[in-house]
Amino acid sequence: MLEIKNLNSGYDGVDVIHDINLRVENGEFLCILGPNGCGKSTLLKSIARILAYRGNIIVDKRELSSFNRKSLAKKIALMGQSSEIYFPYSVYDTVSLGRYAHTEGFLKSLSVEDKDIIADILVRLGIFGEKDRMINELSGGQLQRVFLARTLAQNPDIILLDEPTNHLDLKHQVELLQYLLRWAKDNNKTVIGVLHDLNLVHYYGDNAAIMHNGRLVSYGRPKQVLNGETLNAIYDMDIRKFMLESLENWRNTPTGEA
Numbered sequence: 001m002l003e004i005k006n007l008n009s010g011y012d013g014v015d016v017i018h019d020i021n022l023r024v025e026n027g028e029f030l031c032i033l034g035p036n037g038c039g040k041s042t043l044l045k046s047i048a049r050i051l052a053y054r055g056n057i058i059v060d061k062r063e064l065s066s067f068n069r070k071s072l073a074k075k076i077a078l079m080g081q082s083s084e085i086y087f088p089y090s091v092y093d094t095v096s097l098g099r100y101a102h103t104e105g106f107l108k109s110l111s112v113e114d115k116d117i118i119a120d121i122l123v124r125l126g127i128f129g130e131k132d133r134m135i136n137e138l139s140g141g142q143l144q145r146v147f148l149a150r151t152l153a154q155n156p157d158i159i160l161l162d163e164p165t166n167h168l169d170l171k172h173q174v175e176l177l178q179y180l181l182r183w184a185k186d187n188n189k190t191v192i193g194v195l196h197d198l199n200l201v202h203y204y205g206d207n208a209a210i211m212h213n214g215r216l217v218s219y220g221r222p223k224q225v226l227n228g229e230t231l232n233a234i235y236d237m238d239i240r241k242f243m244l245e246s247l248e249n250w251r252n253t254p255t256g257e258a
């Protein structure tokens with residue numbers, strides 16, 4: 001279980017998130033949503049301990065700051081936005097980095113079990129055939145799957161996803177989320193994901209939290225949060241009306257080729 005109490009964090013001594021309180025159970029998928037710049041990535045980076053914070057982040061009854069780097073990597077992995085800078089490793093080596101927390105040395109010391117785990121994940125994510133390619137030669141969607149594979153290879157208890165379906169077409173968005181969430185439920189993992197697509201939040205989230213100006217302003221079941229007035233006020237539009245009108249347009253469009 002992850003518990004966040006009175007969390008404040010930011011950059012260069014200036015807080016951009018304020019007094020966040022959250023509790024996420026094992027096996028839960030919590031979706032974080034909110035307008036650009038409201039502090040979603042900053043929240044995830046604080047939970048991943050990439051940013052210093054004030055307040056408490058408690059994992060399995062222990063304060064996050066008490067974990068050393070290796071034990072932290074067994075607990076938490078952040079799959080960032082794929083626009084981030086990355087090194088030109090091969091697909092296989094990139095995914096192997098996920099096993100770092102579980103090996104004694106560096107890549108050379110991958111055990112037979114580690115290699116089996118990596119191969120299995122590559123096959124399941126449909127990228128085994130790409131394993132010797134350099135990641136800087138991949139499409140955005142392929143790269144996203146490589147980063148997911150690395151995260152799964154790390155096998156942490158808590159997975160943080162920052163817009164994981166960014167760059168993916170609809171089919172691959174759904175496939176990635178379905179695969180990840182099935183894996184998370186089967187293994188009782190916690191997933192916290194920033195998603196902009198409200199349909200995906202509706203469909204897959206166990207709970208949803210809305211952020212605005214660095215604060216948590218709404219929390220609950222997706223149906224409740226997405227239908228609430230807070231969402232409309234924050235995005236300054238009637239989201240439900242827009243969604244229903246779009247659906248109606250689909251309904252009224254005859255099927256078949258144009």
Ligand SMILES: Nc1ncnc2c1ncn2[C@@H]1O[C@H](COP(=O)(O)OP(=O)(O)OP(=O)(O)O)[C@@H](O)[C@H]1O
Nearest residue numbers: 011012016034035036037038039040041042043194
């Ligand atoms: N490295 C940084 N240094 C200084 N300020 C930053 C840095 N990264 C983000 N910020 C600022 O912190 C605030 C929150 O940014 P953050 O990236 O957390 O928002 P977000 O909700 O994830 O946005 P988006 O939906 O656009 O990805 C913004 O005002 C942003 O300009």
